[in-house]
Amino acid sequence: MATAAYRDIAIHLGVDAGSELPAQLGYAAALAAGCEAHLCGLFNRPCLPMIRHYIPPEVIERHKAECERAAVKARQLFDAAAQAEGIATEWYDMPGSALETVLVQARASDLLLLSGVVPGDKTARDYDRETLADEVVLALGRPILLLPGAPKPGLPKTILIGWNGSREAARAVHDAMPLLQRATQVTILCVDPEGQRGLPGAELARHLSRQDVAAELLVHAGRDRDAGSILLQTAQDRKADLLVMGAYGHGRIRETVLGGATAYMLGKMELPVLFSH
Amino acid sequence: MxxxxxxxxxxxxxxxxARIQLAIGMARRFGARVSGLYTVPPPNVPYYMGEYIPTELIQKQMDEAQTASVSAHTEFMATCASAGIEHRWLSSELAPVEALRLTVRASDIAIVGQPDPNPADPASVPYGTDVLPHELALQAGRPVLAVPHSGSVTEIGRRILVAWNGKRExxxxLHDAMPLLRSAESVHLVTVGPERKGRTLLAEITEHMQRHGLRLETAIVDPAGQKVGMALMAEAQARQADMVVMGAFGHSRLREMVFGGVTETILSSMSLPVLLSN
Incomplete structure (x- = not known):
């Protein structure tokens, strides 16, 4: 029986939304419907950087118009996705930096969805999105769900937990509880270098069973630095539709946590990742 | 959750x-299991003994520690059994923070003691417990409930004061305390002013909590020259709260100076159980 619940799910929308936005909004709406949660759209209109204290008026006008177009389009897509799922929504349209607006609003929610990078899409704006995810996950105090590409909608059925006994992993597991309790298959993956730590993850499996989550434990012999690729390989083998893991305080989440080579793979798999710090 | x-x-x-009683009360309310984790203090040799340490002294201390551990075990097992609570005993020779953090990460909450704010003899403070609540809250990734060093604590969580400043911690x-908040009679979200960003979120948080089935009373308190921590404790008393929920701030220098002081003030002056999270 599920005792944990998300009641407020937020999704951040920027002016740089890509072609995958409708799919991501569809995912968000389906998730909110599955959890019986409210969906909150956080749209932000970035400020223009000042160039020697002067910005030509036509540049300001163009920027404003661009923001307005993006806002209208995002709102339309958001409303359409919400209507399709019949969920209650809220819409915030805020000026200022994405980080600040997201932090202020999403602390009053249970989960924040952010769009990640699509493989092969190497525009400068992707860098901003990725940086935003890194900064947000450290400063928010709520879990984030990173959506690479266009994930298939619906509550995740097969969830893979990357467990290393860290504080961040503990956060991620407990923050993911509403999803874990609604999943049909949960696997805890521990990468254990030399089998020194007894049976890592056994305590967690027992704990999860008290939270009504029947989890299977998988201990993989391997080095810590290969943990990312082992995790993704396992996710692929098991056809996981959600990865749950801790986000650590150093560097870009996908590159340092999962390893540079695996970032591409993650994007290609269109596998959402719940990160917590 | x-x-x-x-x-x-x-x-x-x-x-x-006192801690066992509190744990049993909560276990009963939430249908939980209680794990008693005993940390064995290492021999405590006074510095003035110099390099010569009589083996008898160490032996005597180890014997005492052994006796204390046996009686703590007996007390814990008997109390939990007679309360009809599922329980288990764990023991570790690591320092309390190191021993607890691993176990707590695969649990929902830890109950620890407030360090004695005015120890008569600093050497009598149990090993590693002086930093326990704050340090554990920073390292566990789970909430830590600190039980006051003195006074009796019977039932908690009827009236809860949540210290709110809009920050991550x-x-x-707030979210880690949800099971307690849901079973409370009243929850008071208190911001000690002068508030800026914290205030703008009060309405959103209230609404968010409403969706979780909770009604909040919110208040903005003028510290009137007091330390923020003292103002919070006074407000908790005025509202007849039986526990306080707050963020544990730490480690980053600037944040430590600004907010870490609040955590420390509360931890040294608390008369109510305090739930800390980071």
Whole structure:
């Protein structure tokens, strides 16, 4: 029986939304419907950087118009996705930096969805999105769900937990509880270098069973630095539709946590990742 | 989310009984198991003994520690059994923070003691417990409930004061306390002014909590020249709160100077159980 619940799910929308936005909004709406949660759209209109204290008026006008177009389009897509799922929504349209607006609003929610990078899409704006995810996950105090590409909608059925006994992993597991309790298959993956730590993850499996989550434990012999690729390989083998893991305080989440080579793979798999710090 | 696994810290100190009682009360309410984790204090050799340490002294201390551990074990097992609570005993020779953090990460909440704010003899403070609540809250990734060093604590969580400043740590504390908040009669979200960003979020948080089935009373308190921590404790008393929920701030220099002081003030002056989260 599920005792944990998300009641407020937020999704951040920027002016740089890509072609995958409708799919991501569809995912968000389906998730909110599955959890019986409210969906909150956080749209932000970035400020223009000042160039020697002067910005030509036509540049300001163009920027404003661009923001307005993006806002209208995002709102339309958001409303359409919400209507399709019949969920209650809220819409915030805020000026200022994405980080600040997201932090202020999403602390009053249970989960924040952010769009990640699509493989092969190497525009400068992707860098901003990725940086935003890194900064947000450290400063928010709520879990984030990173959506690479266009994930298939619906509550995740097969969830893979990357467990290393860290504080961040503990956060991620407990923050993911509403999803874990609604999943049909949960696997805890521990990468254990030399089998020194007894049976890592056994305590967690027992704990999860008290939270009504029947989890299977998988201990993989391997080095810590290969943990990312082992995790993704396992996710692929098991056809996981959600990865749950801790986000650590150093560097870009996908590159340092999962390893540079695996970032591409993650994007290609269109596998959402719940990160917590 | 509910608390199903509660870890209670036990060591060589007179407050084990109070913590066990609190753990049992919560276990009963949430249908949880209680894990008693006993940390064995290492031999404590006074510095003035110099390099010569008589083996008898160490032996005597180890014997005492052994006796204390046996009696703590007996007390814990008997109390939990007679309360009809599922329980288990764990023991570790690591320092309390190191021993607890691993177990707590695979649990829902930890119950530890407030360090004695005015120890008559600093050497009598149980090993490693002086930094326990704050340090553990920073390292566990789970909420830590600190039990006051003196006074009796019977039932908690009827009237809860949540210290709110709109920051990450406060956000964590609020959400980590959810099982307690849901079973409370009243929840008071208190911001000690002068508030800026904290205030703009009060309405959103209230609405967010409403969706979780909770009604909040919110208040903005003028510290009137007092330390923020003292103002919070006074407000808790004025509202007849029986516990406080707050963020544990730490480590980054600037944040430590600004907010860490609040955590420390509360931890040294608390007369109510305090739930800390980071």
């Amino acid at each position: 509910s608390y199903r696994d509660i870890v209670v810290h036990l060591t060589l100190d007179p407050r084990n009984a 406060a956000t964590r504390a």
